Amino acid sequence: xVRRLHHIGVAAEDFEAAVGFYRRMLGQEVVxxxxxxxxxxxxxxxxxxxxxxxxxxxxxxxxxxxxxxxxAKRGEGLHHIALEVDDIERALPYYEAMGCEPLARRxxxxxxxxxxxxxxxxTTRRVLVELVxxxxxx
Amino acid sequence: xVRRLHHIGVAAEDFEAAVGFYRRMLGQEVVxxxxxxxxxxxxxxxxxxxxxxxxxxxxxxxxxxxxxxxxAKRGEGLHHIALEVDDIERALPYYEAMGCEPLARRxxxxxxxxxxxxxxxxTTRRVLVELVxxxxxx
Numbered sequence: 115x116v117r118r119l120h121h122i123g124v125a126a127e128d129f130e131a132a133v134g135f136y137r138r139m140l141g142q143e144v145v146x147x148x149x150x151x152x153x154x155x156x157x158x159x160x161x162x163x164x165x166x167x168x169x170x171x172x173x174x175x176x177x178x179x180x181x182x183x184x185x186a187k188r189g190e191g192l193h194h195i196a197l198e199v200d201d202i203e204r205a206l207p208y209y210e211a212m213g214c215e216p217l218a219r220r221x222x223x224x225x226x227x228x229x230x231x232x233x234x235x236x237t238t239r240r241v242l243v244e245l246v247x248x249x250x251x252x
Numbered sequence: 253x254v255r256r257l258h259h260i261g262v263a264a265e266d267f268e269a270a271v272g273f274y275r276r277m278l279g280q281e282v283v284x285x286x287x288x289x290x291x292x293x294x295x296x297x298x299x300x301x302x303x304x305x306x307x308x309x310x311x312x313x314x315x316x317x318x319x320x321x322x323x324a325k326r327g328e329g330l331h332h333i334a335l336e337v338d339d340i341e342r343a344l345p346y347y348e349a350m351g352c353e354p355l356a357r358r359x360x361x362x363x364x365x366x367x368x369x370x371x372x373x374x375t376t377r378r379v380l381v382e383l384v385x386x387x388x389x390x
Binding site for chain 2: 164
């Protein structure tokens with residue numbers, strides 16, 4: 115059901131410094147960049163080599179963003195993983211049957227026109243897992 | 253220089269339960285499993301879809317393992333990312349010039365005959381980054 119690992123998310127206090135660091139570490143340029151005001155996030159995607167798995171740098175754009183709370187509590191570092199599925203709504207009953215609890219009622223808009231849905235990490239062994247799909251791009 | 257994201261490492265208190273959970277979440281079976289006594293680790297690799305990026309479940313096999321300290325401090329969850337390079341020793345000067353400090357003097361044996369080298373997360377924006385290569389498999 116999972117097509118591939120789509121990206122890994124890294125939380126950054128200093129967005130520009132982190133983007134510069136990971137560009138250099140990966141030897142790649144930013145391919146997508148956005149501010150998602152409704153989620154209080156700023157994002158930049160840098161591919162890990164030519165196979166397309168992104169490292170996504172994320173920073174809060176307001177102190178009310180849940181990510182600001184994460185940074186205050188845990189500091190910079192690995193934040194989430196995103197799994198690409200064909201269709202989030204069709205995949206959801208499978209994950210709910212496993213006990214994974216979605217954080218929203220329906221998929222939300224993400225970077226590059228993708229749809230996204232997160233699970234509560236309490237229900238996914240303390241790993242914040244995001245599903246993404248390309249339904250909105252079809 | 254980085255070929256691809258090779259795997260993501262997830263620290264688990266309960267190895268068997270975590271392997272079962274991620275097999276179900278990813279819809280894939282374990283492709284590599286090992287105990288690395290010199291590193292105090294037990295590992296299992298589960299592919300995230302057909303493209304070969306692994307999710308690696310890791311648990312300590314002794315209370316002296318550094319991973320036991322990680323779990324006591326941070327609990328289960330995302331632990332590290334591994335980047336595949338052609339040759340760790342040839343890549344190392346580039347990363348040292350960026351300020352990344354290796355945790356060992358030379359590459360060590362990892363899962364499936366790979367060579368591995370970690371950087372101190374203090375020098376990699378609090379993300380534990382591992383380099384892997386296939387030099388020992390050539």
